[in-house]
Amino acid sequence: GDSVTQTEGLVTLTKGLPVMLNCTYQTTYSPFLFWYVQHLNEAPKLLLKSSTDNKRTEHQGFYATLHKSSSSFHLQKSSVQLSDSALYFCALSEGSFNKLTFGAGTRLAVCP
């Protein structure tokens, strides 16, 4: 079945530094990839999405590029802020009404 792997459980950074959160996936279908962010005691929210190979997608300073050749969709930001501290989930869908398969999540902690 479908699976999503996020290798980092916790990433701790000083504000202003760049970050990359890893995401790889496995599916036999043409994938739709997503990044969701969940701040403490809040609902998860969609941050980025892509189904187009090798095209960068950006939102709120974050960006990611879907690479089908390596089955990856890494999340990046050039300069993290304190408000970026949250849980980040990579997720995969194969089509219209199908469920999202989530990775285990990466907690990003940004320090002053």
Added chain:
Amino acid sequence: NSKVIQTPRYLVKGQGQKAKMRCIPEKGHPVVFWYQQNKNNEFKFLINFQNQEVLQQIDMTEKRFSAECPSNSPCSLEIQSSEAGDSALYLCASSLGGRANTGQLYFGEGSKLTVL
């Protein structure tokens, strides 16, 4: 603020008791999902609906869990006989559906169940 409304925010049940959670999806969204998020923050898909029809569900949902999305009423997820392992955050999400909106889920803040 989330436009998917979940109630109650917190519920505490004893083992063997029923636990019921409700969800009002975002207006105009015909597709509703239920996920369980455990203490390690891992998501587990439970069931999804398009309007009142079940699209997919896992085995767990077929046994102790029941869910419905009646027309003109909130969707609900009920655990018939709660177990300690059911303690988790139950997240409801809604979507417009269709291929263009694939994976674009709008989540509620969840109902946190504690089973003593």
